[in-house]
Amino acid sequence: MIKGIVNWIDDRSGIKGLVQEALYEKVPGGARWRYVWGSCLTFVFFTQVITGTLLWMFYSPSTQTAWESVYFLEYQVAGGWFLRGVHHYMAQAMIVLLVLHLMQVVIDGAYKAPRELNFWFGILMMGVTLALSLTGYLLPWDQKGYWATAVATNLMAEVPLIGPMIQKVVVGGVEYGHHTLTRFFALHAGILPASLIGLVVAHIYLFRRHGIHVKEPRPKKDSYFWPDQILKDAVACLAVLLAVVTLTIYFHGAPLGPPADPSNEFPARPEWYFLFLFQLLKYVPAFWGAVIIPVFLVLWMFLQPFIGKSKAGHKFNVGFWWALIGGSVFLTFLAVSEDQANVKHGAAIEEAKWQADRVIEIANAEGIPPMGAVSLLREDPQNKGRRLFAAHCASCHRYNGHDGRGYPVDDKQSAADLAGFASVEWITELLQYDHYVSDKYFGGTKFKDGTMARKVLAKYTKEENKLLPDIARLLADGADLPYEKRLEKEERDGLLSLYYNDDLHFEDGRACIECHDIDSEEEGSAPDLTGYGSKEWLIAFIDNPEDSRFYGKKNDRMPCYGRDDKLKPEDIEILADWIRATPASE
């Protein structure tokens, strides 16, 4: 039955002959592992076409839907992370295999006559593959792709005369936007793969025409493609497949950063196989990196078959390729180690990770508005809070020693670290002289030498110091922090009595209430501590620390953010909420 169908088709197509011809291709010198790379590349490309087409069913190229559709596939569609992960890591495998294939061809001298044309096709295919990587990197429209690809397209403008025009055509305008995505997508899923298919067909046709290039003397006796070489090819493909699946599972799919946002800075880094170019641009002018060096290299690659005619020429070619690869590896190493040594870069990566986790958390809970996910992040009080703190507070204050987002701050700390502000722990420390005058609290301000420090805290005895945590509990109660429990009324009354020093626990007879009001209408000589650290108190304080309720004329450089219109009231509220939201350890 099956035989009948096969024969029927064969009569009309000659398929049997074709298969026969394909399978019984002679392999001079016998099947070898070093010939597997071409088949592996074909397999990887085949996988990319299939998985890419499947991804296409989920992808929506516009600035409000690209990241969102990728997020949806990654987090809401069954197995979406796996599909995307396979496509992502196969793309990386393709680059590795490409280098292996190229080096095998170069070392064996398979680029020389009569195979020049096929070598050139190979070089073109390498260019197309790199273009596929570059265009694919942008499509998720996350911060990483956005900022890195912007660098790449800016380099296009370096081409003399027509450069700026090329850039505009590729970007689809002057700025990145909808048409950048539609164009990159058309390139990535249409034009480039179609070109690659054409080139692969030509490449394989020419390869078959000239046969496998074997170095003499032949290592073994000749054999056929089927089954000896195909076995090796299939095993190698299977190994590539397993490696990709392992990577996909280990990293749980491909990374997805926070959505692209031109107003949210991100350190642009290309995919790892472009890092050598990135590093090179630190040393050479963009014109050299984008035009002169590539033109020279491509020219040499096309002349290579002729240079390689002589023995010395071939040695030069092989040596030059090794030098290129060695140089790239070295530059990549420099790029990676420079980034690793850079604390700010590490903080930026951590910050992007925080943003990605945060926006995904919100999107999972509420969905994404038509404006896109970037608006979720822009309007998120948690994200806004840390950004406001970094922009307006962190030049003097700190948050757990950093700027609120995790970045180190260059300026010297000159005001208190506000992580855990107004919590029992924070106030307890504040009331201890050594801490009070340290950089973490008032060490950078004139209050270091103020009455409170010199005449009050410095003079406490050991016994009196033991009472300070209780005072702290009373003050922290007024802050009503979301993560701390309120006191019972009786306990609060007891602590108030300590505050008033009713039982003369503080030996000099003085009470906190003499300078700092609490729960009364009167004004003391020092900041009123009624509701200290509460939302209302903090908003009023940020609004105007020079108010008589707070520091009055004693205010030391703290700007009046509300009074002087430095911050909008809603931003002050977000900031106050953010400072109060979590304990110091989080």
Next chain:
Amino acid sequence: MSESSNNKKNKEDRRKFIVTTTIGASAACALFPLASGIPSLLDPATKESGNTEVPWTKITKLASLPKDGTPTKFEVILAKVRDAWTTYTNIPAGAVYLARSGDQVTAFNLKCPHLGCAVDYRKKSNDYFCPCHNSTFAIDGSVTTENSPSPRGMDTMDTKVDKGVVWIRFQQFRPNIAEKVPV
């Protein structure tokens, strides 16, 4: 057994092993790319339609409906609609005919139960008519023609009148079957 036939058998075994391994590995590689996307591809078919609690949606004031029972068409604006990743708020999601009888209101989905075309109300004959395949429905929504393309009458939805305001529970139903089954 002679040594040569033993050798031959070994050679045959070896070839058999090579062929099986080759075919196995090739098949795995050939099928893998498509297989890796099958769960995602079939994802929509495996998901429930969200046929959970249907929310009450405010449509209009009872007073705006003609007392004689003439149907009036209204947009249904849903408070929240999810389309894949996007959450829309207050977005038109369909339309209904509302017909009043006393203090009661009947709501018909605009979509023909046959294949989902929009049904017209014909004032002249006081009935409903689907301009796609000519299904006709009486003013009470029932099928009027014999051999009607539509297998059931127009789809009604829950309605309630609260303080002079008409609310409905807007739903879509599976087309072209005799029973009314929500999608």
